[in-house]
Amino acid sequence: MSIKELLFSFQGRIGRKTYWIWNVIYYCLIVGFAQGMNVLFPALAHLILPVFLLVILIPDLAITAKRWHDRNKTSWWLLLNVPLVIGRMTMPIAADPSQAAQPSTLQVISSLTAVICGVWILVECGFLKGTDGDNQFGPEPE
Template identity: 75%
Template structure:
């Protein structure tokens, strides 16, 4: 599978090793970008990081879709990422001493994000893919 197919195609299957390598690179890139932008351009960091995350969204979804395919699951399982995004957006930002109470929305979205994130981690990160070919393609090597 070419790099273009790996990062931009929602077809095919990948194994756990490729999935973990992608996630290591993905999160290191996010941390490196966030740290660098905060040092170099602190005034626009709050705008630049979301733009960077949008740039890596399609590759992240494509990799995760392929991993779901390896497990014999549809790309519709990518919808489990929605509570993660909502959970991140409802987390309060600012001075912790100014945050007096947690809202019900924050609690519910955090719980949903935790459950969905754990499901994705277990299924995509730890469970073996289907043996042999499946409807999504040949077994990854």
């Protein structure tokens, strides 16, 4: 599978190793970019980071879809990512954590929903073995 297919195609299957490598890169990119923006453009970081997150959202969804396919599940399972995406897009960026406001009840509920969905995705895609042999989404990944 080419890099282009891996990052932008919602077809096929990938194994846990590829999924984990992507996630390490993905979260390093987010942390590195956020820290860089807070240093270089502290007044604009809260505007620039959501744009960056949208740019890397498609590759993340494409890779996660392939992992769901390896578990013999449709791409509809990507809907579990919605609370995570909303949480990332609405996360306040405070240079000084002591300045952070108390979260509202809605923020607490959405955060809890995101954690539950995130744990579900982590277990299904990160830890559970894919389907042995071919399935409706393609051949077993190597």
